[in-house]
Amino acid sequence: MKNRFLKGIAVTAVLAFSATGLAITPARAASEIVVWADETRGPNLASVIKAKGDWVPGYTIKIVTYSSFDALKDAFDKATGTSGPDIVVGGNDWVPTAAKSGKLAPVTLTASQKARFNPTQFFDLSYKGKLYGVPVDINNVAMIYNTKLVSSAPNSFGDMVNYYKANKAAKGLKAGLCIAGGGMSWGAHSVFSALGADAYLMSKNGAVNTVQSFNPSIFGANVKKYLLTNGKSNGFFPATDTGCKDNFLAGTVPFAVIGNWEWKDYVAKGFEMNLMPVPGVVDGTYGRMFGSVSGALLTTFADKHGVAAGAKSLLVNFFGSTEGQVKYQLLEGRPPAEKGAQKDASVSAGQKGFGSAASLAGIPQIGAFLNNNKGGANYWDSAPAYWTAVLIDGKDATIEARKLAKIWKTNVATGKGDL
Numbered sequence: 001m002k003n004r005f006l007k008g009i010a011v012t013a014v015l016a017f018s019a020t021g022l023a024i025t026p027a028r029a030a031s032e033i034v035v036w037a038d039e040t041r042g043p044n045l046a047s048v049i050k051a052k053g054d055w056v057p058g059y060t061i062k063i064v065t066y067s068s069f070d071a072l073k074d075a076f077d078k079a080t081g082t083s084g085p086d087i088v089v090g091g092n093d094w095v096p097t098a099a100k101s102g103k104l105a106p107v108t109l110t111a112s113q114k115a116r117f118n119p120t121q122f123f124d125l126s127y128k129g130k131l132y133g134v135p136v137d138i139n140n141v142a143m144i145y146n147t148k149l150v151s152s153a154p155n156s157f158g159d160m161v162n163y164y165k166a167n168k169a170a171k172g173l174k175a176g177l178c179i180a181g182g183g184m185s186w187g188a189h190s191v192f193s194a195l196g197a198d199a200y201l202m203s204k205n206g207a208v209n210t211v212q213s214f215n216p217s218i219f220g221a222n223v224k225k226y227l228l229t230n231g232k233s234n235g236f237f238p239a240t241d242t243g244c245k246d247n248f249l250a251g252t253v254p255f256a257v258i259g260n261w262e263w264k265d266y267v268a269k270g271f272e273m274n275l276m277p278v279p280g281v282v283d284g285t286y287g288r289m290f291g292s293v294s295g296a297l298l299t300t301f302a303d304k305h306g307v308a309a310g311a312k313s314l315l316v317n318f319f320g321s322t323e324g325q326v327k328y329q330l331l332e333g334r335p336p337a338e339k340g341a342q343k344d345a346s347v348s349a350g351q352k353g354f355g356s357a358a359s360l361a362g363i364p365q366i367g368a369f370l371n372n373n374k375g376g377a378n379y380w381d382s383a384p385a386y387w388t389a390v391l392i393d394g395k396d397a398t399i400e401a402r403k404l405a406k407i408w409k410t411n412v413a414t415g416k417g418d419l
Contacts, residue, residue: 032060033307033314034075036085038069044331045089052327059139079103079301086302086311087319089136092124092292093367096418099127105300105308106130113316116338119206124364125295128419133297134320135337137329140291141190141257142180144266145333146235149254154353155283157194160255161226164236167254174252177278178234178244181259184384186290190278190361191237192383194287195222197401199379200412202288202363210416213409220398222281223390231394232351239384239391254364257289264348275353277361287359291362293337296320301325323377331394368418375410382407 015195033056037045041064049061064085066072076088076098084103088094098104109131114122121135145246149171154160164176173189174271179187189199196219201209227237238244250254258266277286296319302311318324322340326347329336335341335354370379377385386404389395 020138031307031310032062032305033087033302033310034062034064034085034305035087035089035314036064036066036072037089038072038407039065039067041089041332042066044328047331048324048327049318055324056310056313057217059307059314061314076103079299081301081304084299084301084307085305086299087314088297088299090297091294091295092364095125095132095295095297096127096270096368098297099130099132103299103301104132105188105298105303107132107134107298107312107315107318109134109320113320116320116322116340117356118337118339118359118362119204120202120291120335120362121293122362123206123208123366124293125297132294134315135143135293135334136296136319136325137294137334138291138355138358138362139260139294140335140338140358140362141187141259141289142354143177143190143255143257143278144248144271144273144275145255146248146251146253147272147274148251153274154255154279156279156285157222157281157287158225159279161234161236163254165234172252174247175238175244176253177255177257178238178247178253179241180245180248180256181262182257184239184241184379185239186365187257187259188383188387190287190289192219192287193289193361194278194285195219195226196281197404198288198363198368199383199408200363206364208366208412208416208419213412216401216405217398220401223397223401226281227391228397231396233391237391239385239387252287259388260350260354263354264333267350273349273353275350275357277357286361288361288363289357290365291358292365294334302355304308366415366419368415369408370410372411372415374408374414377407379408379411 042063046063066075117135122131125131125133156233160176164173167173181187197214201212228234244256247253277289280286296315298315302308322338325336325338325341326344329351330346335351342352372378382404386400389400390397
């Protein structure tokens with residue numbers, strides 16, 4: 001779901017109350033690194049760090065747990081040099097505001113340390129060209145297919161459409177591909193992208209093109225080819241996510257986009273975690289999904305507390321390492337951001353699948369573009385409006401695509417100053 005809507009070791013878990021945003025925190029000890037986290041991450045981090053005592057020699061580590069992600073955010077917003085943490089495990093959308101306010105400190109990683117992650121993930125945790133933390137876990141969607149209906153992964157978008165058309169009547173299919181997780185804007189971006197429309201154009205190294213937008217003629221033609229018959233929806237891709245999850249679980253939809261927060265629901269029903277990005281119209285290509293990350297963020301308070309060196313070591317040796325992410329995510333259950341952890345044998349198939357999909361086709365969720373409405377509407381409203389206009393109201397796919405491309409291009413061009 002979208003995010004506007006992430007030498008001896010001593011561990012202390014401290015509960016915070018969301019009503020006040022204040023933590024009951026003991027006095028800070030010398031050489032003590034304090035980490036703030038939410039109600040699930042906190043206890044799991046405490047357990048992992050307690051089990052291994054040499055992540056940062058010479059320092060003790062205290063985990064302060066807040067009652068919710070919102071309570072954590074509220075407390076961090078109010079934090080000062082005396083009360084604040086040295087590291088906070090927070091959302092990528094916290095970075096611009098916290099960096100501008102002087103609460104976050106830049107982080108410098110070596111080339112080998114950077115190579116452990118997808119370059120676009122660093123974009124998520126950066127502001128004005130500076131990196132402020134280490135990616136910890138991924139928030140994304142991926143496509144799953146029902147092996148009782150489809151024997152192997154589709155190579156292209158057209159393969160899925162052809163299967164649907166050939167089996168719609170015989171198998172009583174209610175759709176071919178639908179959005180079960182993330183909604184018709186956040187979750188459906190990979191379908192837009194697979195057909196040729198990205199909210200913003202981004203290279204593999206994480207650079208954003210702030211001048212050009214997607215080609216509306218190509219996208220419109222693909223929508224007409226794959227999703228319409230005589231100007232009307234052919235039923236393959238519904239304009240709404242209503243009923244998608246239930247229909248997929250019931251076996252009446254062969255392909256579905258699901259969220260990484262719900263993969264256990266599908267495992268419980270006996271589905272394989274054959275996760276992949278939505279395939280593009282050309283064999284071997286994929287539609288890009290938003291793959292934002294939560295990060296371990298270094299604060300400027302660490303320097304004031306005299307533990308900046310230790311906090312930076314904890315970022316690299318624990319939060320940014322294969323071993324650290326594997327041990328943590330075995331408890332937390334989220335897809336790890338670090339590439340080695342994504343491939344580790346002890347990580348679940350669901351976690352691996354979402355992590356692999358994000359590595360193949362994930363792009364950062366950039367609020368400066370997506371939340372912007374200088375083009376006449378923001379991304380969140382304009383994206384589902386397109387599906388409604390074309391698939392329900394029967395408006396011309398290419399004409400509506402031109403309107404959409406103009407909106408997104410303007411939003412990117414006017415939002416680049418906030419990166």
